[in-house]
Amino acid sequence: MSSEVLSLSELKVCLPQDVYNHLASPYDTDSDDDVSRVEKILESMKISPADTCCRVNLLQATVDEVVNALKGHLSLMDNDHKYIVQKHDTIRDMVTIRATCSHDDLYKCNVPPNADPLDEFSCWTNRSKKGWPMSHRSIIVDRFCGEAVLRGAQIFVKGILCADGGIKEGEEVAVYAHLSANSTPVPRGLLLENYLGKCVFLGIGKSNCNRSEYFSQETGVGVTMTKLAGPTLPPLNGILVGKIMLQNLPSAVVVHALDPQKGDVILDLCSAPGGKTSHIASLVSNDGLVIACEKGKKKMVQTREFFKSMGASCIVPIATDSTKLLLVDGAQNRLSPRQIVDSAAADQDGLMKVRGFYPESFDRILLDPPCSALGLRPKLQIDIKSLDELLKHAEYQKRFVRCAVPLLKSGGTMTYSTCTINPSENEEMVKFILSDFPCMKLVPISEDIPGLPALSGFGMSDEECSMMRRFDPSDKNIDSMGFFIAKLQKM
Numbered sequence: 001m002s003s004e005v006l007s008l009s010e011l012k013v014c015l016p017q018d019v020y021n022h023l024a025s026p027y028d029t030d031s032d033d034d035v036s037r038v039e040k041i042l043e044s045m046k047i048s049p050a051d052t053c054c055r056v057n058l059l060q061a062t063v064d065e066v067v068n069a070l071k072g073h074l075s076l077m078d079n080d081h082k083y084i085v086q087k088h089d090t091i092r093d094m095v096t097i098r099a100t101c102s103h104d105d106l107y108k109c110n111v112p113p114n115a116d117p118l119d120e121f122s123c124w125t126n127r128s129k130k131g132w133p134m135s136h137r138s139i140i141v142d143r144f145c146g147e148a149v150l151r152g153a154q155i156f157v158k159g160i161l162c163a164d165g166g167i168k169e170g171e172e173v174a175v176y177a178h179l180s181a182n183s184t185p186v187p188r189g190l191l192l193e194n195y196l197g198k199c200v201f202l203g204i205g206k207s208n209c210n211r212s213e214y215f216s217q218e219t220g221v222g223v224t225m226t227k228l229a230g231p232t233l234p235p236l237n238g239i240l241v242g243k244i245m246l247q248n249l250p251s252a253v254v255v256h257a258l259d260p261q262k263g264d265v266i267l268d269l270c271s272a273p274g275g276k277t278s279h280i281a282s283l284v285s286n287d288g289l290v291i292a293c294e295k296g297k298k299k300m301v302q303t304r305e306f307f308k309s310m311g312a313s314c315i316v317p318i319a320t321d322s323t324k325l326l327l328v329d330g331a332q333n334r335l336s337p338r339q340i341v342d343s344a345a346a347d348q349d350g351l352m353k354v355r356g357f358y359p360e361s362f363d364r365i366l367l368d369p370p371c372s373a374l375g376l377r378p379k380l381q382i383d384i385k386s387l388d389e390l391l392k393h394a395e396y397q398k399r400f401v402r403c404a405v406p407l408l409k410s411g412g413t414m415t416y417s418t419c420t421i422n423p424s425e426n427e428e429m430v431k432f433i434l435s436d437f438p439c440m441k442l443v444p445i446s447e448d449i450p451g452l453p454a455l456s457g458f459g460m461s462d463e464e465c466s467m468m469r470r471f472d473p474s475d476k477n478i479d480s481m482g483f484f485i486a487k488l489q490k491m
């Protein structure tokens, strides 16, 4: 058994056949173009969208202030990248950043191209036979670290699995990601010459320490990426804290589709890590009541700290199972959400202990439930093992819907979103809502909000499909993640 070293262009992101067939089924199989739509989506998933989008927190900054600060920050960066920072055409609180140079050559190579051999490697012929570069010592990171690297992150020591012996602080190293599916785990600290797995070349970085410290330290950046096989995204961690939030474009437009108004009483059923909830607070200038629910207690405590850092004071965070939020007792004296949270006691973490809310309580509801995440980019591998596993997501999402619809006031709207391309969680879910809840109808999302219409073939009219937004990761016009948004009103 030997190691297999791929370039990103050679890597094939695969799906189980039944999942593939399911995702391909809505496309017109008579058309050559559509037959390969899923292939195109899988191909585009390997790298990040070219634009980094950042949403301006209007509670603590203006768009002009952020544009100027980002331009200043990026112009000081110590590398050869140039970035274009600009306001989004139609989304008023969105700023996009695009690198003007990319390293397409690295995308096609499985070793750093055109570099002189290191003297000590030229006498070691096995090295090139195994696929490792003669020009650089190499490190291999785990897959999740690799995907983060392709999103512009640096390499933390915890993500490094194995490395060549002898790497020194300041040395340029070749960086690979281990493709873990179906392979035996790689023990951390392994010498690269003993690695027998399959990996993909991600680019070149500069080591911040000697090899031994990769594996003896608990925290810290081990390698700073300098050239990436894919779009070169600016590292913005720790920049303009509280003033911006890095979000993919579709995630940021969801709340514009929700269109919250000052004074509204709004329920976010799945809040953590809080990107969309804090966006609501920003758009209503903290004027209103936003109930943020999240099942994970620890997650909610962290999310509450994030809300504080964003100055989002109109949000009441609650750790609860949102599928059980509907109260059916006390028909006579139904308290409003404001009365319920004002009279609730706090738990030992300071989160309000709320049992639930009464029917017809909310002006707007955001339902951004857990999903199969088959739209997230970049993805080096997909973990879903079978169609049964994929379809379970839709069943779970229906539980949130059954709770959300009664909680909505008549005339109120619910915005539903997922970060997947799976129609069972998107178009089919909307059809389910329309069929099982005749009180609900689709309403159009503002034309300023970009995206494609929903897929046809799920029992909805062309007009209804045009009211929804679908983001296709292989769409060349909007280079973004896979995403879906629908807005429904209770009659």
Ligand SMILES: C[S@@+](CC[C@H](N)C(=O)[O-])C[C@H]1O[C@@H](n2cnc3c(N)ncnc32)[C@H](O)[C@@H]1O
Pocket: 251, 269, 270, 271, 272, 273, 274, 275, 276, 277, 293, 294, 295, 296, 299, 320, 321, 322, 323, 368, 369, 370, 371
């Ligand atoms: C797609 S994420 C939400 C992302 C969030 N809206 C944002 O923009 O930052 C789904 C969240 O729902 C939470 N979740 C899962 N089951 C839940 C339940 N029964 N009740 C409440 N939250 C749940 C997950 O822990 C996860 O944080």
